[in-house]
Amino acid sequence: MKPINSKEFEAVIKLPANIRYEYFIKKVADSEEVWGLYDDGWVMTSDNNGDLLVPFWPKREFAEYCAYEEWSSCTAEIIPLNTFISKLLPKIKEDQYKPSIFWNRENAAVLEINALLKDLEQELEQY
Template structure:
């Protein structure tokens, strides 16, 4: 059972892009992990008008909910925050892959460069933890 109620999860998923971005930062730092979708071929990378994006979520429940339609069959992949910051973000920056932060079920998300997201996460760690 999740430490968050179904109502809370539903409300979070319905917030706007900016609110979900802030929530992603808080939950990622609190739980020390982020979630992507993957299969035996690797992680899901989306092409959006020629821009390569890696969608990520703050909790497994959101990644699981996104594994429908064209993403059906993909499984949630937990990435430790340490690996995310030390390996994934620098690698994505080198490969020019941006981050689609906490997409909603329509695919709407805040898109940010990996290097910028790393800065936001460092700042979030200095703030009070999310409830």
């Protein structure tokens, strides 16, 4: 996939979390790639309730943008979409974590695995 241009990056990173989530669904269905931050394992964070979250992004540039402060030693790693759907999401669900979609250093869309899978499957049906 071609890199994102800076105008698109700047516009998308400022969108509300629900709109960034829609962008994530469309981009990952199109590219068949998901991005995470990795350093001896996928990075994790938590919400205000203490629930553990695993963050994911639609493109390398957005993941790299979030590799700062406590995540500054992390690298953006690609996850093939079929691996994300068939292996990673079931493991996250089994561990009772939630996906954190497209954090922009301020907020992210946090939802149940089943809702994320349903949205991805609906989008993939259009391809």
